[in-house]
Amino acid sequence: MERKVQDDRQVVLSVRDLTVGFGDKIVLDKLNLDIYRGEILGFVGASGTGKSVLMRTVLRLLPHRSGTIEILGANYETASDEERIALDTRLGVLFQHGALFSALTVKENIQLPMREYLDLPQSLMDELAYVKLEMVGLPPDAADKYPSELSGGMIKRAALARALALDPDLVFLDEPTSGLDPIGAADFDALIAKLRDTLGLTVYMVTHDLDSLFSVCDRIAVLGEKRVLVEGTLQDMFDFDDPWVQSYFRGKRARSVVTNENQPPAKAGPTDAGKT
């Protein structure tokens, strides 16, 4: 059962006291994080703070030393094999750089999760692949192309179509707009927001893209000092007294993307957005 918090939001991902390390090096130390149904959570932090490690740990691609991870009300560690498989089908992942299989066409890439988890006739899988392509704004003729024949933006969309193959509840996006030009990135952000609105998706998005954070994320979590330093709205970021957070959200780079709607209150702050 998914836990409900006081204000009735449903927690779909709950991480408690999570510790992850490699050898002597602790990367995440007793980290806590909640994600609520239907939100787009933007996850930021300086380079090397452990954003990818956290995402990979949540997806069980990396082991953790202690702590608990509950996804959609289930705990992988105590779940039966059947429950784990059922849970896997409710998660979609878009890895950095798309990570499509280069020897497979777009259609075959989208059908991979269907082949792994469902027993469907080829004709139905073909139909579904075209539906997913349309969802992400790709033309039908992209289906038979190979990744090498696609632009960077099309690869991201094809990878998103694959992440949506099993109609997931929760999708993990690792830097989905990296490598896209600003217009392509803004279009991709708009697509993610549309899919959240139409499909009711919950989105966990690791990003360095301030435009994405300012335009489509409902909440933001900042990773630092091996834990979530602060989570909340953009306003909470503006108000949080930490040099990196202040530099990131009030620095020069941030000021170039703020709009009247999300303007931070005037305050003498650092002048540079800092390295991400």
Ligand SMILES: Nc1ncnc2c1ncn2[C@@H]1O[C@H](COP(=O)(O)OP(=O)(O)OP(=O)(O)O)[C@@H](O)[C@H]1O
């Ligand atoms: N398999 C691994 N073995 C050893 N150390 C690792 C491994 N994976 C990650 N690390 C270390 O964990 C730390 C966090 O890495 P991670 O890739 O999660 O950072 P990040 O916040 O995603 O960085 P970036 O924004 O640059 O992608 C780094 O110091 C990295 O070297």
